[in-house]
Amino acid sequence: MAWLTEQEAKAKRKTDIGPPHYSKMLPPVISKNYGKWKYHEVFTPGTMVHVAESGDKVYTVRVASPRILATESIRAMLDIADKYCDGYIRWTTRNNVEFMTTREENVPLIKKAAEDAGYPAGGIGSGLSNMVHTQGWVHCHSAAADASGLVKAIMDEVYPYFTEKKLPAKTRLALACCVNMCGAVHCSDLAVVAIHRKVPEINHDLVKNMCEIPTTIGACPTRAISPDPAKKSVKINPDKCMYCGNCFTVCPPIDIHRPEEDGVAIVVGGKVGSLRKGPMFSKLAIPYIKNNPPRWPEVVSAVKNILETYANDARKHERIGEWIDRIGWESFFKKTGIEFTYQHIDDFTFARDTFRTSAAFKW
Amino acid sequence: MKKYETPLLNELEKGPWPSFVKELKKAAKTSEMANDEVGQLEKSFRDKRGYWKHGGIVGVLGYGGGVIGRYSSLPNEFPGVAHFHTVRINQPSGMFYKTDSLRTILDLWDEYGSGLTNMHGSTGDMVLLGCRTEALEPLFAEVTSRGWDLGGSGSALRTPACCVGKARCEWANIDAMDICNDLTQTYQDYVHRPAWPYKFKFKIAGCAVDCVASIARADCSIIGTWKGNIAVDQDVVKDYAKAGMNINAEIVGMCPTGCMSYDGKTLTIDDENCSRCMHCISKMTKALRPTGERGASILIGSKAPIVVGSLLSWVIVPFMKMEPPYTELKELAEKIWEWWDDNAKPRERIGEVIELKGMRSFLEAIGVPPQPQQVLAPRKDPFFFWKDEDLNGKK
Ligand code: HEM
Ligand code: HEM
Ligand code: SF4
Ligand code: SF4
Numbered sequence A: 001m002a003w004l005t006e007q008e009a010k011a012k013r014k015t016d017i018g019p020p021h022y023s024k025m026l027p028p029v030i031s032k033n034y035g036k037w038k039y040h041e042v043f044t045p046g047t048m049v050h051v052a053e054s055g056d057k058v059y060t061v062r063v064a065s066p067r068i069l070a071t072e073s074i075r076a077m078l079d080i081a082d083k084y085c086d087g088y089i090r091w092t093t094r095n096n097v098e099f100m101t102t103r104e105e106n107v108p109l110i111k112k113a114a115e116d117a118g119y120p121a122g123g124i125g126s127g128l129s130n131m132v133h134t135q136g137w138v139h140c141h142s143a144a145a146d147a148s149g150l151v152k153a154i155m156d157e158v159y160p161y162f163t164e165k166k167l168p169a170k171t172r173l174a175l176a177c178c179v180n181m182c183g184a185v186h187c188s189d190l191a192v193v194a195i196h197r198k199v200p201e202i203n204h205d206l207v208k209n210m211c212e213i214p215t216t217i218g219a220c221p222t223r224a225i226s227p228d229p230a231k232k233s234v235k236i237n238p239d240k241c242m243y244c245g246n247c248f249t250v251c252p253p254i255d256i257h258r259p260e261e262d263g264v265a266i267v268v269g270g271k272v273g274s275l276r277k278g279p280m281f282s283k284l285a286i287p288y289i290k291n292n293p294p295r296w297p298e299v300v301s302a303v304k305n306i307l308e309t310y311a312n313d314a315r316k317h318e319r320i321g322e323w324i325d326r327i328g329w330e331s332f333f334k335k336t337g338i339e340f341t342y343q344h345i346d347d348f349t350f351a352r353d354t355f356r357t358s359a360a361f362k363w
Numbered sequence B: 001m002k003k004y005e006t007p008l009l010n011e012l013e014k015g016p017w018p019s020f021v022k023e024l025k026k027a028a029k030t031s032e033m034a035n036d037e038v039g040q041l042e043k044s045f046r047d048k049r050g051y052w053k054h055g056g057i058v059g060v061l062g063y064g065g066g067v068i069g070r071y072s073s074l075p076n077e078f079p080g081v082a083h084f085h086t087v088r089i090n091q092p093s094g095m096f097y098k099t100d101s102l103r104t105i106l107d108l109w110d111e112y113g114s115g116l117t118n119m120h121g122s123t124g125d126m127v128l129l130g131c132r133t134e135a136l137e138p139l140f141a142e143v144t145s146r147g148w149d150l151g152g153s154g155s156a157l158r159t160p161a162c163c164v165g166k167a168r169c170e171w172a173n174i175d176a177m178d179i180c181n182d183l184t185q186t187y188q189d190y191v192h193r194p195a196w197p198y199k200f201k202f203k204i205a206g207c208a209v210d211c212v213a214s215i216a217r218a219d220c221s222i223i224g225t226w227k228g229n230i231a232v233d234q235d236v237v238k239d240y241a242k243a244g245m246n247i248n249a250e251i252v253g254m255c256p257t258g259c260m261s262y263d264g265k266t267l268t269i270d271d272e273n274c275s276r277c278m279h280c281i282s283k284m285t286k287a288l289r290p291t292g293e294r295g296a297s298i299l300i301g302s303k304a305p306i307v308v309g310s311l312l313s314w315v316i317v318p319f320m321k322m323e324p325p326y327t328e329l330k331e332l333a334e335k336i337w338e339w340w341d342d343n344a345k346p347r348e349r350i351g352e353v354i355e356l357k358g359m360r361s362f363l364e365a366i367g368v369p370p371q372p373q374q375v376l377a378p379r380k381d382p383f384f385f386w387k388d389e390d391l392n393g394k395k
């Protein structure tokens, strides 16, 4: 294949056609029973069946993926889909891959083929699904930690909860590599959020030449940046800066990176479904753990500790947030052995709603 | 091709979870771009920092979005990632693919880019990761001539996304995939030409389980619900009990409204007090089914914490019928955008503007009456405004 010339490209290009219509992408059994499903049954964390009013059945094998996929790997998945699924495949919102078939006998074959290719089955029901995450050092300028590396290290450790072991309820893990939180991890059962911790350093000589001052001032969400006319540059008010890195985005000489200070926080107890208690935000469990690539052992063991404390203590069907609500945050810190610090006490927008206004609590 | 030593990344090829390093290296076998991505990433792991620059504007003719500019800050050391832009390809609703159709994209991507992807980005697009500026126009022509298009980025309507809905879920009260596709097609101009104060996202979930997390990450969350009772198949309830389910502890005791009871034989639901939370249905899917009128709740405003704090979406229209061509929904969305555009400063999301200007002025502007379903509780202070029309008894 050769690249299109400019002329050819101009002649060929179309605009505003949108994505292909989904109806062209559906396996026949899905088209036939669209909107007429009766129930589903989960066999194992990697396999389930949906049964339609018509009696038709569709078996699904769900497998993990690292989200970053080479075209070669996707082709290998498509080959499996051609062999066992009549040429159809699906991705889930949490970056898992789903193989669907009407033939029950294909289920173990698909599972084996996917596992041989390196993508294990799991993620359905009361356990872990895939850990959603953002770009990290692989692709983003704001990242205070890598994303894929941390996810790989964590999922290696908690792997049995994806493939076979049960937790009290569905548990959703997520990771964002800076406070912009592209994955919107703020409502996850347990999320890792990478943070910077120091006011960025300004290289005044370069700012003069490389940055537009009003844009730089405008980029700061907390209005911490003001002009520094003497230096033809800007200054940052350290009492207002919350290390978001937006200034670095528009003006690279304001450097936010501090390899020895950057790291991650861990938040817990969020959920998005309205089931039982309704959606909840995740709240701060651990304010800081240093970056320790390539495998971040301190973060991995902190995640494992929280998960296992939850697994041992929660009631059936209780999500992490519901469990903590029942036992109380003071018990959460006691049972997990996590230290409570000044950083845990809110001083942001809705702080006063988080202070205790009752004389009842536990020790 | 340059050969990089990667002792740190090699550690992440070990272990049972699929390895992204293996993926990077697979692409690096044939792509200089992917190879230099590996080289630069190893350096990031050693130095504990990223080496990317924010890109300025790159894109294709006539579009203001769909491509995110990305440049290495070490282009001399790693020329393959000097340009490493992201191309967002709008996914088909529900993320089902016919294999030959997806292969078309893969073949093009091997020719024009790094061979690396994210399946998918967190908004929902297929993300092609790592493209040079001069490849953008020809790649765009190839992709669009085969029936695919770019998704949104910047201060635009972002690519709408949905759950699997009626395609394979018995709980879908609305046709999430069709609504998603319809909104995407109707508002192509808003997706491709950023013209708003900031980004705006639609996410559509078939029920309150919310498998696309719409309530946490969409400016407009559309969540399926129903108005009738929950039908109970008592024989199947007995099967669940026989199979070992502790119905009193797991179902009745966890119902948030206390509207269920079970005497060891019959499961009774006081439907008037059910809040339709989906707990019981999701645990006893063979025995319990919603009945009666179906539609969606429309909620507004959720966003990540940048910058004045995270928001969950707020209910504005508790129930709306959802029949194609979804005229009522579109009229509402257009009123919402108009009010937002008139009232927002740059980079203010709709939820933030509602907080600043007040829910009342928002609801009045979009023509939605006050209803108790919109609040958890009424206000607790006596400081409220009266307008002339309130005093005249019009409202
Ligand atoms: C003000 C807040 C935000 C800023 C400044 C921001 C900035 C960015 C930047 C710079 C990238 C490029 C990363 C790369 O190089 O590939 C990116 C990617 C992305 N962002 Fe955001 N982001 C913000 C919030 C969000 C939120 C809340 C969401 C979703 C709910 C989101 C969704 C995405 C998606 C889907 C991508 C594509 C890459 C991925 O999936 O990880 N962003 N964002
Ligand atoms: C206990 C309550 C829940 C039940 C019974 C439930 C049930 C399901 C079912 C049956 C599916 C498969 C849908 C399909 O693709 O056919 C699914 C997928 C999904 N659910 Fe839930 N869900 C629950 C709660 C949640 C919550 C609270 C979240 C978000 C935090 C969530 C996020 C997802 C996502 C992202 C998917 C897509 C597939 C995947 O996990 O890889 N679910 N859920
Ligand atoms: S969370 Fe931050 S660092 Fe990560 S991709 Fe988004 S903007 Fe970039
Ligand atoms: S890091 Fe963020 S808060 Fe701090 S000065 Fe820069 S833009 Fe402002």
Ligand code: SF4
Binding pocket: B163, B164, B165, B169, B170, B171, B172, B173, B205, B206, B207, B208, B209, B210, B211, B212
């Ligand atoms: S949101 Fe509801 S309807 Fe949609 S897939 Fe999830 S459970 Fe099914």
Ligand code: SF4
Binding pocket: A276, B254, B255, B256, B257, B258, B259, B260, B269, B273, B274, B275, B276, B277, B278, B279, B280, B281
């Ligand atoms: S849907 Fe929720 S509120 Fe209604 S009966 Fe079931 S558990 Fe109770």
